[in-house]
Amino acid sequence: MEKLLEIDQLTKVFSFGSILSKIKLTAVDNISFDIKPAEIFALAGESGCGKSTTARMIMGFESPTSGQIIHSGTEVAKNEKVWFTQGIQAIFQDPFGTFNPLRTVDRYFFETVKNYKLAKNKTDAIKLIDAKLKAVGLSYEEFAGKYPSEFSGGQLQRISVARSLLTDPKLLIADEPVSMVDASLRMSIVNLFKELKENFGVSVLYITHDLATAYYVSDRIAIMFRGDIVEMGPVEQVLMEPKHPYTQLLRESIPEADPEKRWNYKIDLSELEYEEYMRKGCKFAGRCPQVMEICKAEMPQDTQVGKAFVKCHLYSESQKSQNEVI
Amino acid sequence: MNKTILKTDHLKAFYVLDVHGTQKVVKAVNDVNLDIQENEVYGIAGESGCGKTTLLKALVAAIEPPLRLMDGKILYQVNGKEIDVASLDQEAKRKLRWEYISYVPQGSMSVLNPVTKLKETYRDFIGSHVSGKSKDEAFEIAKEHLLDLGLPLKILDAYPHQLSGGMRQRVTIALATLLKPRIIIGDEPTTALDVVVQRGVVQLLKDIQGKLQNTIILVTHDMGVQANVADRVGIMYAGKIVEEAPTETIYGNPAHPYTQYLIDSLPKFGDKSTRKSVPGSPPDLGNLPSGCPFHPRCPHVMEICKQEMPGYTKLEPNHRVACWLVGEGERLS
């Protein structure tokens, strides 16, 4: 099947620390996935596992250390700001950082309308802007002439979503687009993504921590952990029958909206983030309840389990045959 | 028997703006009565833009123009004495902040200075808030506190951007609780965190609360988190608390139509059928509908709803609802 966006062995290494003790951190470690036309693809996983870095590379704000980004069949040159093209639009993770505090928010909208010649005159421009704002529960009247500080977190987030829709993009890179929005508005925004997909063939890279909405709107999902994609496949399989121990832990940790079902035991988070990044074998080995000797020594390969790929020794060929012997 | 630690009495805090020469008033906190108890976790949930952050700003006495205290009172219970926040000068407020009440703001990344190592942030914080201790002494206290909370000391050598969102959030919480405040206020402290780390942050908050036996006021729209930690929940809509009850009641037996929508809109695993959200758009707090502010979106709207704001009806001693459907209501004095 045709691919709209293809990510091929993408890697990003950051280095920081002093000159004497330089630390290298592989924020994104050789990941590959693709997004098809009219597909909602979710990217979820641990805080700090490299999701935003991946998104930023796709948009050209960060250059990959190695690997390729292929957009509709053509490779995107390093540093090219794909974000500014009409076909692909982005919603950034931090709505407070998206807008300059000294500029009124509507100026961003008028600029986009002007840059892409989306309207003939001001009246048409306002009509267009109002329509996109209405789609996220706001209106032009409420928003005109205001500075970012005059909006709440969720309002700014919805404004970012509305802005990304102005150009009728084919691909939306949405980095935590609804994290500050209440459950009901969140539903209306993901329903909007669904409509865009179904009626206009729009694809969405939906980066989120909200696995319930990811399950609800997405077709496929990739679960990232410390720079790796550890499990990827149809949401139905990955979220309903998670195979990787990390995916299982994620699934178990989703708080249920039911006070009768509170968490009744504690979890351990003590390991430092970059220590996990530095691990030689499976990066989850330090916390995995099913850890084996091989996990600490060797990085597991992708293994197909049903319709999904899992990066875990529990499912690798050698391990499977051993399991059978036992 | 519980004891009140913080109270608001018909609190009104509006943004008063000058738009091209005409005055515009955004009624972000509109007649809120709260009675928060010692040693409880009080959750606040509500629609985006309904005034939650503004309410918290008022509670921590951080009302600055264009926000104005229009009416009502905020009352602190400090060492057995009731203090009207309006009577405090800047210096007194500064003292109470962090020691009596401390605040983890929304998007708390901004609390940590991005260009200095966390060590320096800690030193500065202690320098300006703890008197009578040498810097080194105070710094030792900070280290102990971090260890107490199970956070690695290595983070002190990092810049904020080098930490994951979850670690940053826990560091911010650690900083906010250093002086053992009686009330910790968290504004969406777990948004943008993965569910495992979120659980860790919630665990941290609960641990601190357990140790200090203090009060947590937690604003989050994550109904899963509310269900897990809150003892009571207040549901806010258009600047008002429209329903308040013990957590079990809010989830099991919500009475206000808005609360019912909120609970029903939660997606469930294994069920991909279309879930509905509240119809219509959130109200513009600068141009509120008459009567009950929910009436333009309410499926049960009646004539009276369009004309008059309902008072609170008590369905149970600790369950109050502002809705004509539920009862005539009474004005709480």
Ligand SMILES: Nc1ncnc2c1ncn2[C@@H]1O[C@H](COP(=O)(O)OP(=O)(O)OP(=O)(O)O)[C@@H](O)[C@H]1O
């Ligand atoms: N400019 C940078 N310099 C050094 N390290 C960085 C830089 N940007 C990101 N990192 C590190 O790379 C890792 C991945 O970060 P990234 O922001 O991509 O994670 P994320 O998955 O988006 O996390 P979150 O869920 O918190 O948004 C983190 O450890 C982060 O601290």
Ligand SMILES: Nc1ncnc2c1ncn2[C@@H]1O[C@H](COP(=O)(O)OP(=O)(O)OP(=O)(O)O)[C@@H](O)[C@H]1O
């Ligand atoms: N500085 C300001 N000037 C004018 N209006 C403001 C200002 N800050 C907030 N508002 C308005 O006040 C209302 C309440 O904002 P607030 O930030 O309290 O909402 P919130 O409930 O915290 O929302 P969210 O869940 O999205 O964070 C919003 O309608 C917002 O647009």
Ligand code: SF4
């Ligand atoms: S008072 Fe009327 S409009 Fe308001 S929530 Fe109740 S029934 Fe609906």
Ligand SMILES: [Mg+2]
């Ligand atoms: Mg991110």
Ligand SMILES: [Mg+2]
């Ligand atoms: Mg807020």
